[in-house]
Amino acid sequence: MSSATFNGRTESLPADADALLVDVLRDQLHLTGTKLVCGAGVCGACTVLLDGVPVVSCLLPAKAAAGKSITTVEGIGAPRLHPMQKAFMALDALQCGFCTPGFIVEATAFHDLWRAAHGAATPSRDVIGAALSGHLCRCSAYDNIFRAVSEACAGRYDGDVVASPRVEARDKVTGAAKYTVDIKHDGQLEGLVLRSPHAHARITSIDFAPALAIPGVKAAIDLLDSDREVRFVGQQIAAVAAIDRSTAAKGLAAIKIAYSVLPSVIGADAARHASAPLVFTGNATPANASEGTVMRARWKGNVRGPTAAFSQKKKKARAWIAAARAAGDPRLVEGTYRTSIQQHTSLEPHAAVARFDGDRLTIHVSTQSVFELAGKIAKRFKLDRQNVHIVAEHVGGGFGSKGTLGNETMIAIQLARSANAPVRVVFDRDEELSVAGYRPGAEIQVSLLPGADGALKALSMRAHADAGTGVNSMISGLARLIYPAEAKDLVDFDIVSNLPPGAPFRGPGGPPMAFALEQAIDDAALRLELDPIVLRKRWDTNQNRQRLYDWAQGLECWRTIAKPATKTGRYRRGVGVAAGYWLYLWQLNTKVELSVVGGRLSASTAVQDIGTGIRSVIADTVAREFGLEAHEIDVRIGSSNLPEGPTSGGSRTTASVVPPLIQAADKLKAELNKRAGRAPKPGSNAPWRDLIAASPDLRVTAQRGEDDASLARGQRSLLKDAGWIGTIFGWMMRRFSHMAVGAGAPSSVQVVEVEVDTWLGHVRVVQVHTGIAVGRVASMPLARGQAAGSIIQGLGYALYECREVDPKSGVILTAGLEDYRIPGIADTPLIDVHFDEGGFDHVLGGSVGIGEVATVPTAAALANAVYNAIGLRPREIPLRPDRLLSLLEKGSSA
């Protein structure tokens, strides 16, 4: 038997020729810092050092390690942190942390070679970008990774100081942080899912006996709905739990199934034809691709809609626009825009580990919603809520895809029950990139009519969303809450086809709406011969964005903007602007507990940190209230047994937990004073530290209250501006989603500079300026990271990311990270983040969420910049080389 040295210890290697190093590390040696993400050598999350050289352990045969020395993230910086780890921590070069071990391994190797060759010189951005090109970070912490690598190489982190604005950063840079995929109970089984090879079929028989006869297969369950039909390739049919993955795979292969194949239709274009086979018949219901409640709507063939509740004088809007079109009114701006399907691509896949102890269920889940999930599971599986414990200590990204009770969770629970043993279900990357949800694609027609007085008279937006077997995408409706007009005709349709269902994704509906509307506004500015920011200032009455427009007008690149017609040559530069908003949401019933235990201050609530940094926001907020350092606060989150906390969705966590934390801090201070019999010493540097240290154990709780409307400076809930439907919508959100829509509009205005290579169809984003108004920033470095990451994700949406399918079979072709292309570090532009901290004084603490608003306008601003560069309007994203070259060719022949 051969062996190898792992972080200095000799261990034997398996004899199996197919064994891969990543599995030896994770399963045999429990070195779970090394993460398996793409399984194809693309993302680098599994990178380790083989005799000092970075390699991807997901492709390295275990045999190839024989006689060699392997260093994993756990072996780097042990016993003392490497300067690179300190730099990643200090400069917050991470968010969810799932890619971080791979980056750390590569960056430390790069650092050591660089320092040996160049001393303390600073490597350039290009050098760093090339060196780390084998790594992907979906949170897109690249901006800070650049900073960390260059500063560590320059020797700025050689000292002993270890600090980070992110409280769990140390666990993430050392590989100690445990995610759901890393959980391993004694006797734990592995669950795999059998998926449909057909786009539409009825399963006429299914026989589990051959699977159950295989030694090591412990359970096999049926996952079909009562109609026994599957409606997309990859739809779940059955699941098997077995002692290991390969046995489970054998079990799946042994299940005997008979299919009756039914007519199918792939993609929205084909599905809207009158002759297309119907996707849903009988009592079958589509999935909900949104966060909103599914309302009744008309169906015509595979087209659902119109839903047009957010229209306003829609008949007038239609009549005015029709008349303008008939009269050839030069002010009328019209266009059709297409946006592609965007996959969430969380680096930690959907995963759950379920374990029953009698009636008690403990389930680790990669979820955005520990608290609500416990209730949903209790209801679904008829368990006592008290007996359901959800744990999500660290979550490797979510972006909206992990907000509900997911299939992986239900399957793990059912298998655990059936097998009477703990079961882990972890989606493979191909499952993650096909059946785990996505931002629906859309075709959006816009007509925008300025009046003779220069005001916005009428707006029409008709969106057809493509969410496979999902419905309820709202895109056009969101255009009600920006740019007030005399009349608006806002219509949404869903087109269903035999493809997997979409899911909410960061600002659902927002980026496609902005992509169409903000380009139409840009066109209108050209027609009216106005600066696009001047026109927005005229039409957009929101006070938060008015301040951001003033900021944008002052940008150097904006002031030196050139007319598009003058641009020629291979490389053409352009600048574009776009605006965005999101609702300010907070979760009703959010509770926090502050306690003093053993002289230390502790804050708890059942929220979860999916990389957004809420753990640090809590620590920072409490520390600020008591004049302490963040590391003096113990933060307990990620467990459903804690006081009710918010779901990480709708940008609501900060606005939900900060106000009750401040209230709880006031209560605790009163308690501390009462017990101490005195107020803190005036003039003391840390008046509360001594009182807390000396205090007996104490516990206070506070619940999120309503905002103080008197401080809102005339701002109202955006929904109030949408008339009666807004009121109903707001009521429904409170009633069914436990969310309140507060006053004021979280806003962003972005200015993007691009350089278009007209020969190779490549768009290089030079710089992005983002102005963001989300009130007072609760934790500046983390908010900045969120803003930068949102932009990079938005650039991926605009330039690279596109799900591709086989038009006949419905097979998802972009099922790996090689073909589904997310931005890498070298695609990161310079990013300038400007926070306007006013506007939310009515919120205790003054802070609302940032995650969604920061990504809404990015694709639109990029498109406007490309237009400015080449004088041609990119109406379809992603703007890949094939599309850009085709646009240029059409333009030159026009």
Added chain:
Amino acid sequence: MSDQTSSFPAEFRAAGTDLSERRRSGVSRGAIVDIDVASAMTEITWDETGAGHIGAFVTIAAIAADARIALNYPAFSAAAAGLATPQIRNVATIGGNLAQRSRCWYYRNPHVACLKKGGPTCPARDGNHLYGVAFDLGPCVTPHASTMAAAILAYDGTIVTTSRPMLQIRNFLGDGSSAQDNSLVPGELITTIQMPPPVPEAGFYKRAISRTHAEWPLVELVTRLSIADGKVRTASLVAGGIAPVPLRLSGAEKVLLGSAISASTIGDACSAAIAAAKPLPMTVYKLQLLRGLMHDVLGRLESNP
């Protein structure tokens, strides 16, 4: 699984950067043959003519880092530096790079039949061939995956295998008329890549991709040129990513030979390069990219009027 295994061919394994992914997905299910590596296979040696002999187990990173390779075969060196990711280059071997299988998304899907897996038809041809060929030379519409093969073709290199001592690279690759990725027969292993004696020349490698790094080429171009007295004396241009095999752009070479490089010769060379193209409905853009790459590379050598 044994009955399944027997119907799948055994495969050699070098570093496994291609094979491991196909093992995990189930596309490759035959036996694995790990190679007993002779030390000669891990070295670069130079003979008395100055020609380089590159062992099949030399890594791509070692080729990219070798100063003598860079001096003698600049386009070959640049191609090695420009492919995949640093971690892949650190272990991937040149032999494995040449013998790697297609990156076609139908081929890589274990649930889909295709010609390369013994199926009856090419599903990409009438399906989604966004990354397919623009020179439709055979039954299969996916471009060849090997960047190093394109570079070796530009140098007219020779492949030494366990059964053939002098296999011309063009014969190793074939003309694209079969669904095979190369002409190796079962049990045949690449041992050495033999390069020609070096000549003074300028050499370039450039790929067109959508992002900045780490992406399979939409189109790639390997260029070797020598210029004397303002005229092109030798020219070798190979395009990858655009045909079922790396494509020698002979028409373009003819236009260039004996001419001064000017805007008009570049234009003529581009026209000649794509004269025989047969793009598919979704791949017309690849011809635009090839023109763009030729303009980029040849433009650097344009003589000032």
